[in-house]
Amino acid sequence: MDKKKVVVPLVCHGHSRPVVDLFYSPITPDGFFLISASKDSSPMLRNGETGDWIGTFEGHKGAVWSCSLDSNALRAASGSADFSAKLWDALTGDELHSFEHKHIVRACAFSEDTNLLLTGGVEKILRIFDLNRPDAPPREVDNSPSSIRTVAWLHSDQTILSSCTDIGGVRLWDVRSGKIVQTLETKSPVTSAEVSQDGRYITTADGSTVKFWDANHFGLVKSYNMPCNVESASLEPKFGNKFIAGGEDMWVHLFDFHTGEEIGCNKGHHGPVHCVRFSPGGESYASGSEDGTVRIWQTGPANNDENDTQNSGNGPTGKVKVAADEVTRKIEGFHIGKEGKSGEKDKAADA
Known part of the structure; x- marks a missing residue:
């Protein structure tokens, strides 16, 4: 790619506060989807290819720090400063369940088989909820050395990965024993940890460094110094020959x-980049920022080189534009979020 070439992103408006997490679904029969978490308390679901807004999940009363979609993009999850993690119907926007915590929930992740939801946060406790029995008490793993920043599953849901807010390292937990079996050492706290689509690598961002670890033997494969402090990094999923990083x-x-x-x-x-993620096919990647926007960038040369203005994905104040017929099923019946934010939400958003 020519560095001098101006790359024109799709700009997705709609959030009124910083965007702090992004998650792409795998490719499904209905396409693929992008969910964003923001301090405005309202996660948003979009068409992952076009950036078009599908709907807003309404119900949290504080900043939403983490978001996820299950492997079929049928359910969404979010973790919030309102001391809850919520499970949503991604077809209708309905809240299916609210899992109450005793402090801020910073991270959440669906298991590969979609039956479990993992959460972590300020309590220093990893919780595993059985989504087939949502009212049942969760399994708790409570030996995290500090407040939990990120979580992920690997090894067919046999291992849990977590990083902490204020100390370095990535901890790998054996699900059966609840014990830490390995620690990947880093100098700075790990602000982003991603398991590659093929399960081979763990990509981490800590301070001004992006590292790639062998996800099976846990050795350090590559470590690169970045031009600034980076908050997030993501490996291209199809060929594994590129990666992205965003930060201050x-x-x-x-x-x-x-x-x-x-x-x-x-x-x-127009502000620091808090999160970056590749789309499941690797043809584009998304970034979320302090400026409240999500931007979707093409990995290769843009098709419309003559365009010198930024394209815009639909925000929640416009009509939803359906780019593909199969997306229609997902949009029908989805609850449209309120355009305005209540004063209570604004006050709680910074919690």
Whole structure:
């Protein structure tokens, strides 16, 4: 990619506060989908290809720090500063269940088989909820050395990954024993941890470093110094030959996985980049920022080179534009979120 080439992103408006987490669904028979978490308390669901807004999940009373979709994109989950994690119907927008916690929930993740929901947060406790029995007490693993920042599943739901807010390292937990079996050492707290689509690598961002770990033997495969402190990194899922990183300089950087050479640098955000994620097919990637927008960038050269203005994905104040017939089923019946935010929500959002 020519660094001088201006890359035009799809700009997805709608959030009124910083966007702090993004998650792409796998490719489903209905396409693929993108969910975003924001301090405005209202996660949003979008068409992952076009960025078009599908709906808003209404119900949290504080900042939403984490969001996820199950493997079929039929259910969504979110973790919030209102001391709850919520399970949503991704077809209708209905709240299916609210899992109450005793402090802020910073991270949540569906298991690969979609039967379990993992949460973590300020309580330093990993909780595993059985979604087939949502009213049952969760299984708790409570030996985290500090407040939990990120969580993920690997090894066909046999292992849990977690990182902490204020100490370095990634901890790998054996689900059966509830014990830490391995710690991946980092100097700074890990702000982003992603398991690659093929299960081979764990991609972490800590301070100004992006690292790639062998997800089966836990050795460090590659470590690259970044041009600034980065908050998030993601590996291209199809070929594994590129990765992206975003952070405090407001740019979204694209790198060669094998050499660490920067091969692209995209600017458009007006605040630090808090989260970056590749789409499941690797043809595009999304970034979320302090500026309240989600931007979707094409991995390769843009098809419409003559366009010199930023394209815009539909926000919640416009009509939903359906780019593909199969998405219609998902949109029908989805509860449309309120355009305005209540004063109570604004006060709670910074919690």
